[in-house]
Amino acid sequence: MKTLLVLASFLLLAAALPTPKSFLHGAQVFRVVPKTEGQIHYLSGLIKSDHYDFWTEPRAIGKPVDIMAKAFHIPQLKSTLLKLGLKYEILVSNVAQQVEALHMANEKARAKGTKAMDWTSYHTYDEITEWLDSLATDYPSLCTVEDVGTSYEGRTMKLLKLGTGPATNPGIFIDGGIHAREWISPATVTYIINEFVQNSDTYADILAGVNFYIMPSINPDGYAYTWSNDRLWRKTRSETGTPGCRGADPNRNWGFHWMEAGASSNPCSDIFAGSVEFSEVEMQNVRDQILKYQDTLVAYLTFHSYSQLWMYPWGYTTDLPSDWQELDSLAQDAVSALTGVHGTSYDIGSSTNILYAAAGGSDDWAKGVGNVKYSYTIELRDTGFWGFQLPPEQIIPTGEETFEALKVVANFFLTPRKE
Ligand SMILES: [Zn+2]
Incomplete structure (x- = not known):
């Protein structure tokens, strides 16, 4: 009984x-x-x-x-x-069918893969972090990997430092995966890392002149949840106190003009800003790393999808930062290199052509509080045909074009060193 x-x-x-x-x-x-x-x-x-x-x-x-x-x-x-x-x-x-189709395509590509990590399919959080650890062992002269905190559900968060020059070199901070469902973001950030470590001779100048601080997947619980339960989950997975409604939008959670525009105080909303600024431990962890290297950081790049946009602050207001022309000019050069690879067109988003403000973004904080001058939010492929379900065959082309854009950014800070 x-x-x-x-x-x-x-x-x-x-x-x-x-x-x-x-x-x-x-x-x-x-x-x-x-x-x-x-x-x-x-x-x-x-x-x-x-x-x-x-x-x-x-x-x-x-x-x-x-x-x-x-x-x-x-x-x-x-x-x-x-x-x-x-x-x-x-x-x-038929969203359910689209999700299922991507799932099948990815499973098929994973079955074909012969290595623990590749760019012909999407990978889980554990696979990504194990791969990061392996890089530190395989390329000790190029990179180090550090545990920099744990997520709400206890996943270890890692930062990879890449570069052969002194710690005083200009630093570029890169993160991915802040929104869980934007799978192409961690895939592209890991592609960038791999390109540098596999071809370190080709990029010896960049690696000697710039230090990269990279966190490919900064919303680990949300990302894991997109694999296990809901492919379209966006937020973190913290308890909000409201039954049935979990997580905050990590890109509304940063403590600069927090909640002033385009964010919600409703825990069930997809743009819930959190109960207080930096309520999300994952964002605290990233913030602390930016602060740690703040003195050398010249650029902050945070990768999202989709829309094919290269944007710079401010997000909380439609006003422009006083140095916006410098940010715009570097964005133009980066995008032109990106487009040169496969013809992918990007819009460069400045506040001048944006009407809708959204506060609490990491790019605003990096510039406004972190004093990182060149702060960008990049919305990767595509423009909506596949959206978040970007087929795995597009990971490599997306990586290739984005890497060219990143090279432009890195070389920009290298130029004064070339005599
Ligand atoms: Zn996003």
């Missing part, structure tokens, strides 16, 4: 938990292109609710905004858009 009771309660529990795909069944992604400031304003209000999942955020007139609605909310979204006078197209008609 007791066994039966246990079995019955287990079955009830199992029925109550959604399977990884069931909650996406019937979900669709709608693309709208705002044409007025009023429409942008309305959309930036809608993003704060917890009804919809904005795959891309409202930024400016004429720039597409992709909104995922679950089956239950679709009629409501359609009527809201209609009332706003916003025409929509269905960007993804």
Whole structure:
């Protein structure tokens, strides 16, 4: 009898938990292109609710905004858009199917892989960190790896230092994976590391003249959750005190003009800024590393997807930093090198053409508090055809073009050293 009771309660529990795909069944992604400031304003209000999942955020007139609605909310979204006078197209008609297709493609590519780490498929957090450790053993003259804290769920976070010159060399801080579902980000950051260590002779000048401080996956719990439960999870996985609603948006959590614009105080929202600034331990860990190397840091690059955008502060306001022309000029050069590889076009996003402000981003903090002059947020491939489900065949081309852009940034700080 007791066994039966246990079995019955287990079955009830199992029925109550959604399977990884069931909650996406019937979900669709709608693309709208705002044409007025009023429409942008309305959309930036809608993003704060917890009804919809904005795959891309409202930024400016004429720039597409992709909104995922679950089956239950679709009629409501359609009527809201209609009332706003916003025409929509269905960007993804079957989200569950798209997620499944990427899953199958990645599993197939993983089965073919012969090495523990490669760039023909996406890799788990544990695979990435094990690979980082192996680099420290295999290339001791080029890099070191340090444990720099643990995540909310206890995963070790690692920082890789890359460079052959003195610690006083100009430093470039790079991170990836702040938003869990943006898989191309850690894949690209690890590609960059691999390119440097495999071809250190080719890049001897850069490695001797610049130090890189790299954290490829700074939201480990969220990333692990995208593998185990919900491929489209964005936030961290901390308890919020609200049942059923976990995690904060780590890119709204940084302590510079925190919560002043474009962030939500609702723990169920995808842009929940956290209960206080730096509530998320993972962001504290990254912040502390930036502060540790602050004296030498000249650039901060944080990789997201998708949209193909190279952006610089400010995010919290539509005002520009006083040195924006210098940031813009380097961004232009980096993007032009990027486009030269495979023809991928990027927009350079400055506050001048962005109407929607969002505070608490890591790039704003790096510049505003960390005093890192050249601070950039880069939204990698694509422009929405695959979105977060970018096929594994695109990892290498994305890595190749992004690496060329990074070389431009690194060489920029090297130039004075070349006599
Ligand atoms: Zn992102």
